[in-house]
Amino acid sequence: MSVPQEVSHALVDGVRYPQALTRLYGRDDVSEIEPLYLTTRWASLADHGPILVRLNGAGLLDELDADDDLPRALSLLQSDASSEALSDQLRHCLTFTVDGQYEKLLRFADPLVTRHWLASYGDAVPAALMGLITTWWVAAWPPNWEDASPLVWQPFRPDDGPASSTAAPAPPFPPMGPAQLAALEAVERWRLKERLTNHFAAHAPKPWQALPPAERGDWIDARLDDAIGWGATTERQIAIWVDLSLHGGANFMTAHDGLYARWLAEQPPGARPPRPDSLYALDTWWREGERPPGGIVTSPTVLSPSSSSEVPHG
Template identity: 40%
Template sequence: MINQYLLLDGVQYEQALIRLYARDDDLEIEPLYAGTPWQEVADLGPVLVKPGPHSELLKELTREPEWHVSTSLLSSPAPLVDVATHLRQLNKVTDAVGNPSLLRYADPLVAWFWLNSYGAASLRRILGPVTEWRLAEPHQSWLPEQDHQWHAFISTEATDGKAVSVLGQAQMSGLKKAYSWQLKERLYTWLKQHQPADLAQIAAEELNTWFEEHLSGAEACGLISERSIAIWCALSLRHGSDFSAAHDGAYQQWNAHQSQPLYTADQRLQQYYQESV
């Protein structure tokens, strides 16, 4: 018998435990931070749910968009306790040089890039008792609305036998792509609020390329903080992509007349923005 499980991300599905326990529904609920050092924030962590035969939760999953950005659908012949035990190995992971971190594997966006970074044998190891891990393919918010496309991660290969909780370089690259996607979404939301007319000058289908180019430009100029990157994008929209390099431009003229040196690229750009906007 194949069991169906929902894997919820407590950050994306706000107040997950309160909402789940408040339902008049046939559910087994297992917070995956329970019994771990992160038990006090279990509501913000991954939550594994097994709907019973009379539950309406699986029907809701297919029709309500909130579930698509917060929930994956897992299939497994194993009981809840075995699936939970396997997934808990992913709570804390280490990279190739031994740096530890928490992995947001229950966030469908993170899981999309993370699971796509594995080959078949490695994916089989990550899936463990899970035979299929289904989630909605990410959709950029500035593109026209469309029905979510569900993708199933499966592998019939023999496992490679490596540790589940160790990430290789491919996984680190995948997680970096997930962060970049999230950053672009936050930048889009901020620019839409503060510079809607400027933003509207870029066609929706060209926005991803525009963001990629300007994130690369910000990195090349030594910008580190997300606030500085947002300012970089805002000024590029308003004054053109060469606003920082033009010798006769306002930024270079301002920079040349500073009596007190500002030592980092972040300091210089943020101070200029504060004085000029």
């Protein structure tokens, strides 16, 4: 699907579009630049948050056709409302309440989050949430573990319910039920799978390429579930598990002749460490003793730059 043309605004994610405000103010094809964090307690992060801009002409839309990264940094909106009114509406989505107890930021300007979040409502998004927006287009691209295919623009439109006005909508808002929370978890898993894919493609290309592209996503999902079921709780532990599975087989922990059994046979009686120390010890033994050269996913480089390798997963 080509880039939509009936578009009034773009919603830019400052994290995905570095130095966003400097770059946007330097363009002559956008105006009415509204950093949504600017009037909130996150004002100091305005350059990294959601930024609404009105489009002047087709310059930005034409650029979307030529730049593979740009559709991953913004989404497109059609609205007859003013930029000020639209910004006021979108600010109500900056945070959501979890279990009625604490607030979390919703990075709804990040297209990967946007697409999963809006799709979680079903065939049509609640009109109360869409408010002044008549159509919200979000880029959809294949994950890096699949074969490449063309990017498409997925439209989201409101259902037939009553739309909200610029007045503050009734809480809880935005409406975040189990399906929406599951969608946000799916985004985190998608990103972890892409980081693992990047690592394997660079450091373990032979076993990785032996997996058919159509099966890689399900294979990683199964290994992530295995790791969590075993008791892995941090991204480092999970990444080690997936790496050992790629090199030693999916049953490396349970097979009678698997990696774990061979490592355990070399340990003194009663010296088996508890979880997760046994996973770290197995990892070290495999890297230093049995495994061929090719790297292992144990460093923070496989994780997002802002995350610790021992941050709890989920």
